[in-house]
Amino acid sequence: MDERSFAAFLDRYLAYSTRLHHPAIVGHQTPAPEPPGAVADLVHGAINNPMAIYEMGPSAVAVEFAVLNWMIARVGWTPQPLPPAEAPGEHAAGVLTHGGSLANLTGLLAARAAVAPQAWEEGVPGDLAVLVPENSHYSVARAVAIMGLGSRAIYPMETDARGVVRADRLQAARKRVQADGRRCMAVVANACATATGLHDPLRAMGGFCREHGLWFHVDACHGASALLTARYRHLLDGLEFADSVVWDAHKMLQTSTLCAALLVRDAAAFQATFHQEASYLLYGDNRDGIDFVWRAVECTKAGLGLKVLLNLAFRGEDGLGRYVEGRYTMARRFFEVIRARPGFECPWEPESNILCFRYGDDDALQVRIRERLLREGRYHMTSTLLDGRRYLRLTVINPLTDTDTLAGLLDAIEETAAELAG
Numbered sequence: 005m006d007e008r009s010f011a012a013f014l015d016r017y018l019a020y021s022t023r024l025h026h027p028a029i030v031g032h033q034t035p036a037p038e039p040p041g042a043v044a045d046l047v048h049g050a051i052n053n054p055m056a057i058y059e060m061g062p063s064a065v066a067v068e069f070a071v072l073n074w075m076i077a078r079v080g081w082t083p084q085p086l087p088p089a090e091a092p093g094e095h096a097a098g099v100l101t102h103g104g105s106l107a108n109l110t111g112l113l114a115a116r117a118a119v120a121p122q123a124w125e126e127g128v129p130g131d132l133a134v135l136v137p138e139n140s141h142y143s144v145a146r147a148v149a150i151m152g153l154g155s156r157a158i159y160p161m162e163t164d165a166r167g168v169v170r171a172d173r174l175q176a177a178r179k180r181v182q183a184d185g186r187r188c189m190a191v192v193a194n195a196c197a198t199a200t201g202l203h204d205p206l207r208a209m210g211g212f213c214r215e216h217g218l219w220f221h222v223d224a225c226h227g228a229s230a231l232l233t234a235r236y237r238h239l240l241d242g243l244e245f246a247d248s249v250v251w252d253a254h255k256m257l258q259t260s261t262l263c264a265a266l267l268v269r270d271a272a273a274f275q276a277t278f279h280q281e282a283s284y285l286l287y288g289d290n291r292d293g294i295d296f297v298w299r300a301v302e303c304t305k306a307g308l309g310l311k312v313l314l315n316l317a318f319r320g321e322d323g324l325g326r327y328v329e330g331r332y333t334m335a336r337r338f339f340e341v342i343r344a345r346p347g348f349e350c351p352w353e354p355e356s357n358i359l360c361f362r363y364g365d366d367d368a369l370q371v372r373i374r375e376r377l378l379r380e381g382r383y384h385m386t387s388t389l390l391d392g393r394r395y396l397r398l399t400v401i402n403p404l405t406d407t408d409t410l411a412g413l414l415d416a417i418e419e420t421a422a423e424l425a426g
């Protein structure tokens with residue numbers, strides 16, 4: 005390509021891209037990235053310092069360390085001291101990964117190392133089980149299968165009508181695992197669940213896990229950023245009881261993809277997760293800085309921390325928190341409007357910025373409306389099954405999406421339904 009053909013190519017490329025900056029984008033959990041974070045992508049793209057080994061990206065290591073400690077403090081744990089200082093008592097540790105799915109896998113690997121330390125050398129014992137909410141993100145079940153436990157090791161937890169874990173049924177679930185002659189490797193909670201946007205009762209679940217010595221893994225990919233708000237941080241009450249937490253920055257911290265954090269409350273437990281020798285990378289103990297390679301599935305790992313750091317530096321923690329709070333509150337306003345409109349139905353009040361609703365009573369109609377509006381390039385919604393019924397699903401993630409957007413969307417749904425019927 006030369007300059008002119010590249011310009012033409014770029015126009016065409018962008019024309020067929022999804023325009024996340026448009027307020028009618030109310031579908032997936034992908035924000036329009038904040039410009040400071042986009043600058044971080046440019047810097048990384050130019051210097052290309054993968055940083056799992058300290059010598060390959062010293063500044064990226066320092067930034068990732070600082071960003072992880074900021075997240076760890078927000079969760080309510082003790083940040084990691086700078087080496088070589090070993091602080092007395094327990095502290096946490098973490099790693100930034102290329103996405104929440106990989107962070108879930110890494111967190112469950114840490115759980116496996118804690119419960120079955122011999123698994124690394126001898127293979128996975130056949131008696132492990134994982135208690136998982138039914139509406140967990142598929143990456144949790146996938147991680148269990150990848151780890152070689154077999155998907156039969158997944159024990160679904162009882163939930164209420166909204167799909168939220170019933171803490172009062174945990175003991176029964178634990179007994180089921182025991183009755184099958186299995187050991188519980190981890191208990192998983194959603195904060196929030198991808199499809200519904202609802203939060204499991206973290207304090208009750210965490211208390212139960214502490215009492216019984218069970219590893220508590222909280223998938224807070226979407227919801228952890230509410231820790232930055234005064235109004236909604238109560239949704240994460242009890243998060244500090246977790247042993248491992250996953251927090252996606254590329255969702256509500258508005259970075260580009262990919263940037264996720266796995267945080268582990270006990271750094272020593274995390275240290276036991278991976279066992280690898282790589283003589284071409286590392287030798288001896290005498291190193292200058294922190295090598296993240298011991299904590300990550302990835303070997304070549306991008307300098308992901310800069311995206312978070314620059315968003316934080318330019319918007320401030322308050323600014324990021326205001327964004328999260330604004331979107332959660334807008335979803336509540338949408339709920340009021342939708343509930344009051346004849347023909348529309350919301351199954352429950354939203355807790356986050358994810359909102360489910362339907363128009364009329366025909367499952368197939370929901371999907372046809374969605375597809376028509378998407379094809380016409382007017383609104384980008386998603387849809388989900390809840391208790392066997394098909395719903396439309398909104399993620400109110402663009403800062404410009406407001407009640408006017410919603411009014412237009414609801415009109416468009418009614419018109420489209422009438423056209424499809426006629």
Ligand SMILES: *Cc1c(COP(=O)(O)O)cnc(C)c1O
Nearest residue numbers: 103104105141196198223225226
């Ligand atoms: C988005 C999401 C994931 C998957 O994270 P990726 O970053 O897309 O890999 C896992 N769990 C929950 C609850 C999510 O919302």
